[in-house]
Amino acid sequence: MLQLQNFIGGQLVPPAADRYLPLLEPATGQVFGQVPDSDAADVEAAVQAAEAALPAWRALPAEERGRRLVRLAGLIEENLEPLARAESQDNGKPLRLARTLDIPRAASNFAFFGTAAGHFATEAHVQDGVAVNYTVRHPLGVVACISPWNLPLYLFTWKIAPALAVGCCVVAKPSELTPYTAFLLSELVQQAGLPAGVLNIVHGTGPRAGQALVEHPGIRAISFTGGTATGAHIARTAAPQFKKLSLELGGKNPNLIFADCDLADAVRTSVRSSFANQGQICLCGSRIFVERSIYEAFKTEFLAQVAALTVGDPLEEATHQGALVSEAHLQKVLRYIELAHEEGGRLLAGGQRVYLPGRCAGGYFLQPTVFEGLSPDCRVNQEEIFGPVVTLTPFDTEAEVLAWANGTDYGLSATLWTRDLHRAHRLAHQLHAGVVWVNTWLHRDLRTPFGGMKNSGVGREGGLEALRFFTEAQNVCLKLG
Ligand SMILES: NC(=O)C1=CN([C@@H]2O[C@H](COP(=O)(O)OP(=O)(O)OC[C@H]3O[C@@H](n4cnc5c(N)ncnc54)[C@H](O)[C@@H]3O)[C@@H](O)[C@H]2O)C=CC1
Numbered sequence: 001m002l003q004l005q006n007f008i009g010g011q012l013v014p015p016a017a018d019r020y021l022p023l024l025e026p027a028t029g030q031v032f033g034q035v036p037d038s039d040a041a042d043v044e045a046a047v048q049a050a051e052a053a054l055p056a057w058r059a060l061p062a063e064e065r066g067r068r069l070v071r072l073a074g075l076i077e078e079n080l081e082p083l084a085r086a087e088s089q090d091n092g093k094p095l096r097l098a099r100t101l102d103i104p105r106a107a108s109n110f111a112f113f114g115t116a117a118g119h120f121a122t123e124a125h126v127q128d129g130v131a132v133n134y135t136v137r138h139p140l141g142v143v144a145c146i147s148p149w150n151l152p153l154y155l156f157t158w159k160i161a162p163a164l165a166v167g168c169c170v171v172a173k174p175s176e177l178t179p180y181t182a183f184l185l186s187e188l189v190q191q192a193g194l195p196a197g198v199l200n201i202v203h204g205t206g207p208r209a210g211q212a213l214v215e216h217p218g219i220r221a222i223s224f225t226g227g228t229a230t231g232a233h234i235a236r237t238a239a240p241q242f243k244k245l246s247l248e249l250g251g252k253n254p255n256l257i258f259a260d261c262d263l264a265d266a267v268r269t270s271v272r273s274s275f276a277n278q279g280q281i282c283l284c285g286s287r288i289f290v291e292r293s294i295y296e297a298f299k300t301e302f303l304a305q306v307a308a309l310t311v312g313d314p315l316e317e318a319t320h321q322g323a324l325v326s327e328a329h330l331q332k333v334l335r336y337i338e339l340a341h342e343e344g345g346r347l348l349a350g351g352q353r354v355y356l357p358g359r360c361a362g363g364y365f366l367q368p369t370v371f372e373g374l375s376p377d378c379r380v381n382q383e384e385i386f387g388p389v390v391t392l393t394p395f396d397t398e399a400e401v402l403a404w405a406n407g408t409d410y411g412l413s414a415t416l417w418t419r420d421l422h423r424a425h426r427l428a429h430q431l432h433a434g435v436v437w438v439n440t441w442l443h444r445d446l447r448t449p450f451g452g453m454k455n456s457g458v459g460r461e462g463g464l465e466a467l468r469f470f471t472e473a474q475n476v477c478l479k480l481g
């Protein structure tokens with residue numbers, strides 16, 4: 001049986017306590033491997049390896065660090081198929097999605113930040129004739145990157161790449177539910193010529209390995225993506241040690257669909273933003289507000305396209321909807337479906353667990369689910385479900401829909417559908433969302449600031465924001481004359 005290992009000091013090593021957790025395939029419910037159940041001893045070894053590697057890594061010219069990261073991007077591209085298969089097996093997502101989105105984006109993350117390393121510049125502030133101040137950005141040192149299960153390699157690399165690019169050494173922990181591609185990355189890291197200890201990967205649970213990592217005094221910064229409750233817990237642990245924090249948390253994202261939109265595009269893209277990756281992307285639009293004059297037309301076409309989504313074996317090319325990540329997560333989403341009924345929602349589509357025949361008989365499948373008739377302030381419209389469940393609500397005025405869109409504790413992303421440019425800008429600036437898409441969704445440019453307002457997070461990832469996050473700014477003031 002497949003047995004994953006930690007990657008510490010350039011070596012694949014078993015966990016110190018020799019304890020393992022089962023690794024389940026969500027599409028079948030079957031165990032297909034074991035993942036280390038690491039603890040504080042493994043974290044200690046990883047931090048020590050990172051500290052030992054730090055002086056040489058930070059001293060390398062940025063272009064040279066960048067070259068190694070670009071090489072790693074190339075190796076990921078060369079291994080697209082095995083990585084995509086591993087991601088699909090581990091997470092339950094359609095193989096097609098892993099092949100076209102997750103793994104290519106993991107390669108882009110390294111290529112982008114590898115290249116960015118050589119373009120990263122600092123500021124100078126000249127006080128005419130008096131002094132010149134210039135900023136030096138020192139790598140923070142050893143940092144922790146903790147990532148979730150929904151986009152495993154995509155988000156794991158999104159954090160690691162900028163940290164390595166600026167000269168930090170990393171101890172990274174992927175989700176214990178989806179560690180397979182991070183393990184495969186260990187092998188590619190060696191081939192890319194990253195020196196031993198520059199990137200260390202410790203597998204295990206949040207409460208044991210994750211907590212030990214967050215608490216470790218040698219860790220100078222934590223970049224975390226995951227649930228809001230976990231983010232709050234990490235912040236409470238890290239704050240007394242004055243660790244720098246980047247928290248990318250949950251969302252309850254609105255789609256605002258105006259009557260003057262391109263309806264066909266709005267429907268097609270809203271189906272994707274509702275159900276891509278089984279609705280398990282923090283950016284998925286789960287509250288769909290439609291201007292009343294086109295509500296029925298939108299609903300009819302939306303439901304027709306939802307009915308055409310195939311829930312099936314993630315390995316099949318025809319599958320649109322794979323399995324949810326775990327039985328526990330499926331049960332959580334099913335409880336929200338019950339709650340939607342209790343809160344007075346009318347079920348328009350789905351609502352049931354799917355039992356597939358054959359290989360996938362034990363898998364965690366759910367129909368794409370649509371409700372209408374729920375008030376904007378009910379729990380289903382307020383809490384992050386993180387699954388294939390969306391609500392439709394008609395609106396009458398811009399002010400009304402803006403209040404509803406902003407009326408949650410979250411503020412990650414929002415999608416506007418309108419041909420009126422004035423309205424698009426007016427509303428975009430008033431939306432409490434770190435990312436606003438107009439007439440598109442999940443259109444990513446890796447240079448842009450990425451992150452959420454309110455309970456959706458602290459700080460921004462992407463481009464210069466990420467490079468700056470992993471550095472300590474120092475001002476040097478030189479008196480002139
Ligand atoms: N980006 C997002 O928006 C995500 C949101 N979620 C939401 O969070 C809910 C809970 O999902 P979980 O799998 O429990 O996500 P989680 O937020 O607990 O897990 C994310 C990562 O944090 C680690 N972790 C957990 N506790 C930790 C701790 N005390 N210290 C350090 N690391 C820790 C986990 O091992 C994993 O690597 C989901 O139902 C979903 O609503 C989950 C994943 C991603």
Ligand SMILES: O=C(O)/C=C/C=C(\O)C(=O)O
Pocket residue numbers: 148150151155158225226248280281282283444450
């Ligand atoms: O950076 C992106 O393109 C997407 C990020 C998605 C998440 O952070 C998430 O789903 O948790």
